[in-house]
Amino acid sequence: VAVAKVKTSIYLLKPGIKHPEECVGPKKDVSRYETGDGGIVFYRQSVERTPQWLTSFFPGLAELDELKTTSASAIYVLPVDTEDGIRRFALSFGYGRTLLDDSCYVERFGLKTLLNIIEDGSIRKITRTTIAGNALKTAEQLPKRSPIGDFGIDIERDLLNGVTAALPEDSPLSGNASGSDALSVGVPSDLKLLPDLLKTIYGCYTSDGYKAKFPWVDNIAAVKSRATVEKLNELAVNKITEHSPDVWMAVPDIVEWEHIAGFKIPGLQELCQDIVIDDFLASLANPLEEFDQLKSKKIAAISSDNGEAIASWPASRCLYGEMESEGMKYCINGGRWYQVEKNFAERIETAYQNCEVLGLSFPECKEGMREGDYNAALAASDKERYALMDAKNIPYGGGQSRIELCDVLSEDGRFIHIKKYSGSAVLSHLFNQGYVSTMLVKSDAAFRDKASKLLSEANPSFASALGPESVKEVVFGIITKDNVDRPRLPFFSKVTLDAVRSNLLAMGAKVSVKAIHLSKG
Known part of the structure; x- marks a missing residue:
């Protein structure tokens, strides 16, 4: 019965x-x-x-x-x-x-159990979070049983939160099941x-059979254990008070720097030109001892047009860093903790160290300069060599879509994209911009024609119109207060850059990074 x-x-x-x-x-x-x-x-x-x-x-x-x-x-x-x-x-x-x-x-007990039971072609639905960006959460469902490859998951940048699948006939369970924490x-x-x-x-x-079918699942895992999060929060506070380079602060969201006068941190009279830990520490009435002090203090971006706050975040949302605890590697990204599989972390770090650093000399960015001002200064530093393409958006694909070719273009085919150092969502957006621009130059004649017209207006001395082979090198310049050649990036920005770099190299374009020093005056 x-x-x-x-x-x-x-x-x-x-x-x-x-x-x-x-x-x-x-x-x-x-x-x-x-x-x-x-x-x-x-x-x-x-x-x-x-x-x-x-x-x-x-x-x-x-x-x-x-x-x-x-x-x-x-x-x-x-x-x-x-x-x-x-x-x-x-x-x-x-x-x-x-x-x-x-x-x-x-955590993830149900997900691991289900992945050990099911066949790859039996998946009905997945939920995922795109970590290397703005933590976009997505649920995807297909009308029939499908392999994981039919879903839009990026195995290096997405955290798999849950799976719903049909169970095999020889399983101890039957029907459909869902696996996440439960x-x-x-x-x-x-x-x-x-x-x-x-x-x-x-x-x-307890089986490791899932690693043969889904070897990438353990690359990134959100830390959900309250005890672990509290331990990591305490470690982050210690790192901050020790002025360790392992933890830093940055603007967590994409902002229009041209419209920002500065950042207001309660406890400081003057606006800050960026969000940095030293300013945060100086704003505190009492020394930093608890993570709750980061949660309770709001940092606001102030409009240069009317002096109003146009965005604000708890200071904890502005926190980034990478650290180890009990032999495991963790990242804090926009105030959220993630555990990173050791071999994956090492591979991403090696890939970033192998990315070429541009050897050309760029002018410093003076404190108070907006991104647009710096782009103009770089282009003006050699008018025969550079064309200023910043904010020259090209309509594409109908609707309101507008694509920027790059910020500065060199006559020898370097497409230079520049952004002030910020959190991983902002930098990942920068890298994706470089990819989209290059892909359109390589593949779309109509886009090239529009870009060529703007280029001739920006610098008439450039010899010829853009062609599919015009992109010789894509340069990502990061404006940073660190006096280094290779920019320091959040871990998840390195993940995005790794994917973008692989695609650009496949299209025949070199890729390099460049740290642009932010001077104090």
């Missing part, structure tokens, strides 16, 4: 959780029920409520019992004898997830069958 199945979300509790009560924390409204098999059900009493839409639109029906709603919440915690000893699982029913403490369960799947409604099933699921979790 077939046993009925119930859909539930299965969490694996961390080994440090020795008592079931630890996973729900000190919630006063949670009751418990012992099932007699070593398991405990934690539940919150359901309360009838009148839906808000009912009182707003149909107040005359608000007292009807048949239109009341309830939300049942329960967590079933069960110890299971596994190959690694006793491990506890938490099965969530209804809104039971809200009872579970975030720090008590193993494994969401149908389980038998007979409690006696659960221990053996959970033991089998644990065996799937």
Whole structure:
């Protein structure tokens, strides 16, 4: 006789959780029920409520019992004898997830388990976060079972958050399942069958078989453990107070520098020309001791047009850095922590060190100069050699799409793109701009014609119109206060540059980076 199945979300509790009560924390409204098999059900009493839409639109029906709603919440915690000893699982029913403490369960347990079970061609849906940019979150679903390659995931720049897939016929589970932190799947409604099933699921979790099919999954993982985040936050505070180069601050979003007079940090009288740690430390009434001091202080970008704040961020959002803890490499990117797989981190760093540094001399950027001012100064430093193309946008593809060829173009085919040092979202945008511009010059005659007309207006001495082979080298210039030749970049900007550089080299264009020193006056 077939046993009925119930859909539930299965969490694996961390080994440090020795008592079931630890996973729900000190919630006063949670009751418990012992099932007699070593398991405990934690539940919150359901309360009838009148839906808000009912009182707003149909107040005359608000007292009807048949239109009341309830939300049942329960967590079933069960110890299971596994190959690694006793491990506890938490099965969530209804809104039971809200009872579970975030720090008590193993992150990505469900994702790893499901990837070990499924075949690549059985995926129905994925959720992902593009880390090497502005942390764009995307959910993608295809109408039929598909391999991971049919989705728009970039295996070097995307964090795989979750997968929904059809389970194979020989699997201990059946139907469709979803894996993220939890494994969401149908389980038998007979409690006696659960221990053996959970033991089998644990065996799937501990396997490394997924690495043969999805070897890139562990490259990047968001740190969700509250205890780990707190430890890393404390380490970041120590690095900041030690003035370590491992942690720094930057503008976290893409901004129009031409319209920014400076940045207002509460506690300082004068506007700052950039967001840097020394200014932040000087603004504090008391020495930096806790990460909450970064969260509580807002930094505002001030408009040069009217003196109003046009954007603001907690200081923690402006924090970037790379550090190691207990042998693992972590990055803080826009205030969020990520764990980076060691071999992946080493490969990205090696690739960046192999990127050529432009040997040409560029003028310094004087403090207070806007990007547009600097681009004009660079072009003016050799009028026969350079053409100023900054802000000369070219309409492309209909609608409002406008593409900038580059900031400065040299007569010998160097397409120079320049940006003030900022967070990874901004720099990743810069690198992608260089890629799109080069791709259009290489492939689109109409784009080349429009760009050639602008070029002849910018510098009539340039000999000929642009052709597919005009892009000899793409140069990314980073304006930075660091007195270095190779710019220091956030880790995820290096990831983006690695992908962009590979594509540009495949198109026959050299790629180089250049640190442009920001002088103090």
